[in-house]
Amino acid sequence: MGQNGxxxxxxxxxxxxxxxxxxxxxxxxxxDMASESEKIKELLGLxxxxxxxxxxxxxxxxxxxxxxxxxxxxxxxxxxxxLLLSRVGLATERLKKVGSFSHGMKxxxxxxxxxxxxxxxxxxxxxxxxxxxxxxxxxxxxxxECGNKGITIFLSSHKLLEVQESCxxxxxxxxxxxxxxxxxxxxxxxxAGGLITVGVYNLxxxxxxxxxxxxxxxxxxxxxxxxxxxxxxxxxxxxPEINRLIVECGGRxxxxxxxxxxxxxxxxxxxxxxQ
Numbered sequence: 001m002g003q004n005g006x007x008x009x010x011x012x013x014x015x016x017x018x019x020x021x022x023x024x025x026x027x028x029x030x031x032d033m034a035s036e037s038e039k040i041k042e043l044l045g046l047x048x049x050x051x052x053x054x055x056x057x058x059x060x061x062x063x064x065x066x067x068x069x070x071x072x073x074x075x076x077x078x079x080x081x082x083l084l085l086s087r088v089g090l091a092t093e094r095l096k097k098v099g100s101f102s103h104g105m106k107x108x109x110x111x112x113x114x115x116x117x118x119x120x121x122x123x124x125x126x127x128x129x130x131x132x133x134x135x136x137x138x139x140x141x142x143x144x145e146c147g148n149k150g151i152t153i154f155l156s157s158h159k160l161l162e163v164q165e166s167c168x169x170x171x172x173x174x175x176x177x178x179x180x181x182x183x184x185x186x187x188x189x190x191x192a193g194g195l196i197t198v199g200v201y202n203l204x205x206x207x208x209x210x211x212x213x214x215x216x217x218x219x220x221x222x223x224x225x226x227x228x229x230x231x232x233x234x235x236x237x238x239x240p241e242i243n244r245l246i247v248e249c250g251g252r253x254x255x256x257x258x259x260x261x262x263x264x265x266x267x268x269x270x271x272x273x274x275q
Contacts, residue, residue, distance in 0.1 A: 001156070001163050001267065002173035008156035009049065011173065012125050015154070016046050029120065045114030045151075047124040051106050055099030059090055059109050062098060066113040077116075084112040088142055104135030111142055122146055124155040128162060140166055164263040172270045180270040187266050194218075194232040196239060199255030200246055201226060207249045211242065227255075 002008050013019035014026055017037045026033035028040045053062055060081055067077025085094045088108040098106065107127055114122055127143070128136035143153050143166065157163050163170060164184060171181040180187055200207065203226050212220055216234040223229050232238055239256055246253050 001158065001160070001170055002271075003158055006158075006173040007176040008158075008173060009125055010176075012046075012048075012123055012154075012156060016044055016123055017041055042117065043120045045117065045119035045122045047107070047110040047114045047122070047127060049125045049129065051110045053098045053101075053106060053109065056097055058095050058097055059085060059101075059112075060094040062109065063094075063113060063116070067116050070117045072116065080116055081112075084115050085109075087115075087145075088112045089138065102135070104131050104138065107131065107135075107139055108142065111139070111146075115146070119151065121152045121154060124153070126156055126158070128157070128159065136162070160263050160267055170263075172267060174271040180266075184263060187263075187270075194234060195259040196230045196232060196242065197223070197255065197257050197259065198228050198230060198242060198246070198253060199226055200228065201252040201254060203228060203251060204249075207246055207251050210245055210249055214238075214241070214245070216241075 010019065014021055014033075015028065017033060017040065029043055031040050031043075033040055057065075063081030063085060064074075064077045067080055068074070072080060082091075082094075085091050088111055090105065090108055090112065093101070093105065098109065101109065111122075111124075111127075114124075122143075124143075128139050131139065140162070143155075147153050155167075168183060169181075170184050170187060172179050172187075208220055208222070208228065211217055211228070211230060216232045216236075216238050218231040218233050220231070221229045230242065237258075239258060243253055243256055
C-alpha cells in the first residue's frame, strides 16, 4: 500500500522478474530470483495495470493463446479457458472482441489468464483502479474465492478502505522504503501507540502501582473512579497479563480494551503524512 509513486508497481515488477534489482536479493517461496527466475515464474500469475490485450481478438482466443504460452496443449488450454472464463463471469462474452470490453471486464479477463497455470501466488497491480463500485466488488469477490482455494494474493493499492476490507497482512511503502509491515490489526494497534483502557471495580492505588511497575508500561492515567488508561510499549498482546495482575490483586475487571486506529489513521502515522 502507498500513494502514487511510492514504489508499488516497481516492487511488483521486481517480484515477477520484469525488472532486475540494483542491489539486494529477491526470494519467492525460497527460490532466488537471480538464479531461479524460471522456476519462480511457474509459481506466479500476474495481472498488471495495463493488460495489453489485442482489441481484435476474442476473450477465448486470448485464453487459448496464453494457455499455449504457459505450456498447455490445445485440449488443456480450451478446457482451462472455458472453466476460468466462467469462473470470472465472462462465459457469455467469450466470443466477443476484447476491444468492446469495459475496464472491469478486461480486469476479469486478466485474472482468468493469470490463473491458467494454477499459480500458488497471484500478483495484481491495483486491480480495482478505475472501476465503479459494482466492478470493484466483483473483483474482490473473485479474489476472495481464489484465496479460499489456497492461492496467496499479493496486490498493490492506494485505496485504504479496500485494503482494510480485503487483506490480512499489509506493507506500507513510502518513497521506495517499506516503513511498516504487519497484520492489519497489529499495525493499527502499534501505530496507536499501545493504549489500553481497563475498567476495574474497587480499583485501588495498590493495583495501579502494580501495573505501573511492569516493564511494558510507559504510564497510567486515571480517567474516572473505576477507569484506568494504560500506555504500553510492547509488540505482544499484554491484555491477558494486565487482567491477571488485577485479578490476583483482588480487582474485578469489567472492561478491558485496546484502542486502535483505523487503517487510514495508521497509514498517516506510519508515513508521517498530514491528514
